[in-house]
Amino acid sequence: MKTPKGAALITGASSGIGATYADRLARRGHDLILVARDKARLETLAAKLRADTGVAVDVLAADLTDRADRLAVEQRLATDERIEILINNAGVAAPGTVAEGDLDRLEAMIALNVTAVSRLAAVAARAFSARATGAIVNIASVLALAPEISGAGYTGTKGYVLNFTQKLALEVGAAGVQVQAVLPGATYTEIWERAGQDVTQFPASMVMGVDEMVDAALAGFDRGELITIPSLPDPADWEAFNAARLALGPNLSRDHAAARYKVLTPA
């Protein structure tokens, strides 16, 4: 698989993980297309990266939960042949429990974390496969693996991103497209404040700096990893988890119910 050298389109590039990817990819020499809602913030970052690195940086202001805005981004991905990397990063966490949280925020989270991620990945998969090069990086979360400590909607969206990415890799890998899911643990970014949570209440040993998180994710990318969990010390733990899942395979779909579900038919 060729390492993509072309431009990178980064969603959620105005802050946090996305802005850090923008910095790192610019320093690696990639031209950038930065996507988020806050145009002024994107312009400020773009000007800095142009000055610091000399790469070309375009700004595409878009609300990815808005159909027309999202279609404009899809159009750019589909038609700009310079783009070889999609960092599918924009995401939010909706506060509250399913029963008591704001339904509109739940819906908007799904629109961003699931619908936009899926559609952009699909457009990139098509464009990159046709050119037999490119990379799709989907930012999931360790909460995909830990529903007990997450909001139900958020873990649901991130579990979706994990499954989606695992299958996407099987679909486009043979066409020469690299696929990675990044599962960050708690990371110091604005996402917490936006969701009304105070990340400083967590033990400091549980929260990573955003620079270290993105550098680790890129190290995983350079190794061609499908799943990167920046904080996990021993990759064998993930492999054991995945092997346990795969071991269920032969028994997940059979022609008869398991013995414990057999009910006695009344005479």
Ligand code: NAP
């Ligand atoms: P962040 O600093 O809040 O960044 C979120 C980015 O998404 C911002 O650039 C924001 O920019 C953009 N965004 C939000 N709503 C948008 C919309 N409707 N349309 C377009 N862009 C939108 O948070 P972050 O931590 O870097 O989050 C990045 C990704 O990492 C998310 O997918 C998140 O779920 C994931 N993640 C974060 C953590 C963590 O602890 N920080 C852990 C695991 C996974 P605008 O407001 O300008 O639109």
